[in-house]
Amino acid sequence: MIWQLVRNIIPYFAFSFSLILMLVRPAECKEIDYGLYIKSYPEIDSKKTSLVLNANDPISLGRELRLSFDMFVRKDNAFGVVFRLITDNDDHIDLLFTAGQNNERYPILVVNEEVHPVSREIAFGKWINVSVGLSKTGNQVSLVFDGKELSVPFGLAKASSARIAFGRCPFESFEMADIASVNIRDVKLFRNQALAYYWKLKEHNGDRALDSLNHAEAVATNPVWMLDMYATWEKVYSKKVQNNSLFAFNGSDKFYIVQPDTNKILVFDPARHAEHELAVLHGCMASNAPNQIYYDALTDELITYNIDENRYSTFSFHTRSWSSDQKGTKDPGYLNNSSVFSARDSAVFSFGGYGYYSYNNDLIRMSPHGNGFETITLSSIPPRYFSATAMMGNSLYIFAGRGNPSGRQELSPRNYYDLYSVTIPGYKVTKLWEETSVPSDFLPGENMIVDTENRAFYVLTTQVSGGRLIRITPDKQGFDTVSFPIEEDLEGLYLYTNLYYSSSQSALYALICKKKSQTETEVSIYSMNFPPISLSSIHQTVRNGQQRKFSLSHYLMLAAAVCGVSLLVWRYRRRRTHKPHDLRSSPHPAINTLQQPEPLEIGLADTHHEFSKSAICFLGGFAVIDREGNDISGQFTPTLKYLLILLILHSRKDIKGLAGRKMINFLWPDKSEESAKNNRNVYLSKLRAIADQLGQFEVQSTNETWSIKLNDVRCDYTEILDLFDRLKSGNPSDKTAIYRLLALLQRGELLPAVETDWIDPFKSEFSSTTVELLTKLLHSSPYVDNDDIRLAIADILFIHDPVNEEALHLKCSILFNSGRKGIAKHVYDNFCRDYQQLLGIAFSHSLTDIVD
Structure with missing residues (x-):
């Protein structure tokens, strides 16, 4: 009897554990990475990345200048230049990577044509600190590479400034195109031991990043800002599939595409970009509508459910068979429902859906290993489908959807942009907020990803140009956009979208399935680094009170300009x-x-x-x-x-x-x-x-x-x-x-x-x-x-x-006849010069001919 009880309890724990992994992200998450990803080989030279500090303006050396930065070395092309420093005396100081006898990689410091190896092999895949010092008083150049120090004597007395470029060097007569595959960040310049510039290379404005002290620009060519990767979707998969296909994700590294009228299941690994097929040896799924499926991670099974017929069918990867031979026979009444798992109840809750020309507001409790199906109508929520749901604590959260109060399709359905909480158990419904004005209509994906630490939800939406990710919270009305548009064409006869989180990949995945015609359906999967960030946090702005500082030379130049302008104004007013x-x-x-x-x-x-x-x-x-x-x-x-x-x-x-x-x-x-x-x-x-x-x-x-x-x-x-x-x-x-x-x-x-x-x-x-x-x-x-x-x-x-003769005649005549003969002559002479240069022949009319 005890053994029977254990056998009954184990599936509850298996079910709970698997759904928690898929639908709730852990409170602790990977720290957001930032910096500049420098593109190198195999890109062609014109597509490689360069970063020029201080907008190519000379940087004063002072008595001592030290360049410090953090660097992440990638394996794709650890060969070539990391940075090049050119003094106003045309000396160059370079940090390069070279290959050893057994193809191991080492850094070298190059001062003009002298090569100084560093006896430390390059470490890949981690951030290290690098600094290079130029001492005019000590007449030496020093390097600290990941803790390894190197100093070489070199006279710098005649040099007063320098220009610095990372990646491809664009300086005339000093160009270098063999560049190392590195990421860089936290670039600092110390002059006379005091911090003079600090380019974090995190926030940016297009191809430019500002230093935090003077707002001096670092200008990039072909940049890849790593921060943008937390707001940019990348397509990782696209395939034509059978109509009414079902999709599941194992919470880590595999998508399952179940095609109902075939004897195979497609498996896609987004981390390795690999795909294979699984043959189904026996049985069939229970679902009579798309998407009524989930993955049980602990038992390693796919579970399909049929709300209309109150039954399940489980696919075992061990036997490659479904547990049921019975196909769904009823027409679906819960299309585009949203289902989510409650860990406290060890049950799946489905809300809403569409069928028989009607929307519903049914909350259905499903226990695949327990008490079957239970239906509760949430009458205070208007009937709808295409909602997004998530569990946080002991509450079910329901966001947005499309429907109307009557539930009847023919009576003007509309989009809702509201958020409700439903206590589980008890089913007490609370309307938290509703947004009545949005720039453009959208529908959310089936599931929201929960951020337990910040009490927030991430939602995939059809908003603007093929979909965007937004963040919402129970406590504050409105949406925060946290991704660039996906740019997927969403037009079709049927659309299904969902959002997944992979803890092992620290990534979000957006799945979009659209039925283009009666015979063609396509699924696309996009990935984005996690956690996503607000678009507003990418843009670098000048804060109040942090205007750029000016040196004495700037003030002298400004004073000279003011004096010059004043003189011109005085002369102008006299005339x-x-x-x-x-x-x-x-x-x-x-x-x-x-x-x-x-x-x-x-x-x-x-x-x-x-x-x-x-x-x-x-x-x-x-x-x-x-x-x-x-x-x-x-x-x-x-x-x-x-x-x-x-x-x-x-x-x-x-x-x-x-x-x-x-x-x-x-x-x-x-x-x-x-x-x-x-x-x-x-x-x-x-x-x-x-x-x-x-x-x-x-x-x-x-x-x-x-x-x-x-x-x-x-x-x-x-x-x-x-x-x-x-x-x-x-x-x-x-x-x-x-x-x-x-x-x-x-x-x-x-x-x-x-x-x-x-x-x-x-x-x-x-x-x-x-x-x-x-x-x-x-x-x-x-x-x-x-x-x-x-x-x-x-x-x-x-x-x-510029050689319009009618304009010349007109202007010279007016100027000449109004007494401004010298100006008329000046206009005529300029015209004759440009006429000769553009047409290759001399202008044949004199000024007298023109003014007469």
Whole structure:
């Protein structure tokens, strides 16, 4: 009798232990790793990583300079340079890795051409400290590598500063492309034994990281910031599967895909990226709906359940058989239910679901090794399906879903964004909060991952561009976004999503299964480092009271600049008796090498083209200003900048936007399709993250086509195109529109520093439209005698056509006849010089011909 009791109790413990492993993460978790992952071989040279300290500005040596950093050596290519230091005397000091006779790897210190080996083999897979000291008073260079010290004599008396680069060295005449596969962080510079710079390399702004003392920039090329790995999803698996497949995870390293009408189970190992099949020798599963399955870790079994028929079927990996021969016969009444395990009750609780054109609010207690099925209706929660559930303590938490109070599908179902707790046992329901306003609708995955330490839940959602991870808490209403978008296409006839945690891999896994058609279903699995972090914590900001410190030389330069500007202003006021209104408010004013336009003198206040906040500027140079008025252009890497430009240009040209295939051809033509799509998804995620700083700025995607909706963000380029359309279709003499247009065009050329094949047609069309419209305007009767307007038009014509003879005639005539003959001669001489350089022939008309 005692033995029978033990036999009955053991399965309860097995069941409890396995479900705890899968659905609740331990309170203790792996510390978040950070630093810069330096890409080396097998990447091509142009894709390798470099990091230049202090934005390539010289760093003063003082009497003694010491560079200290932490380094993690990877095995993929432990050969080549770690960092290179170049003094203003053109001496170079390098730390490199070299190979021994038996292919073991050793560090070497290289001072100019002298090699100094370090008698310590490199340790892989752990963080070590490295420091290099330059002493001018001691005339020596010293190295401490993982506790091993080395000093070599070297005269530094003539050197006063240095430049430092990690990874690929970009310094002219000192380039190095053989670089070691390392991660670096906590880079510190001590001058005269005092800490002068500290780049933690944790938070960052695009390709730049700021030091915590002076906010000096460390500029990276092709960076991989390790912190981003805790917010970026990576696809690890994708496969076409049978309709109505079921998915289970063992809480560690295996996904099981059970295909109901086959005699096989697919097994995928995400850690090794390996897949194999298991033959099913006997029996069948009990489920009559997708996802009604879980894995029992202690007994190493898969258990399927059928709520409609109150039964189970267990798959044994030992016998490779199901315990039941009976297939489900009833139509499913609990599609997209959410089930979770209660350790206290040794039972699985299922909530909600859909069937027979109805949603339900049933809470079903299931005990596979005990009392079968028990149903409790939670009447205070509106019927729904697609909810997410989790157990924490003695409470079941239910988040979100789709349904309505009546439960009837035909009566306007809607999405819910609320959180409930249900005590187990007792079934007391408490509504904790409800979010009534969300930027875009979403549905959660089946299970939430519990953070017991912080009393929080991680939820996979269909929010924004293929899914994002959010964090919610019982005590505070709202969501915190903790991942970049997955960028998975979620459109289909049926969708199932779930979130899993692997303690052995310290990773989260997102599973997405979608039925694309009646004959095609696909499952994808993505992974992300654990624990995830809020996107807001990645961005590095300057705190109040921590503005950059200035040295004496900075103050002297500033004083000299102020004096120079004051002198120019004094001379300017002596020449002119009044000051015109300056309509150019851009932080990047237009500069034309031939003629720089003077501000247009008009009587209107400049209220239409103020670009000091929430603005994207293309005229005169690329600039992005956030909603607080900060210039955040530096956060845009070249690729990210090109992506933004492409989307704005194509969204204005075609309301549908830019096709995904064209985007790849423009930006990643040399990559494979999969690699290009991954790059596209990453950069779109980065763009969306930066967009939050701008205003109500949206990156939208529909059917593999991307577009931008600027909303309250202003763009000088789109405003000019609107004015073009207004003047062409409406009154060509609209004075207000013309003044606005001229003031905007005076800002300069369209994206002068961007030179790619795909932008040439846009520049050409923009310049042609500008020249055509302004030339017509010159001969319009209201402006024939308005010299201010005509001079402004001449200057703008020169921006788009530096050898425009009509602009030359116009400007020189006005200047000459108004008594400014010297300025007219200067304009003429510059034109003749540029005419000769561009066309290869001399300009045939004299200044007299022009002004007559």
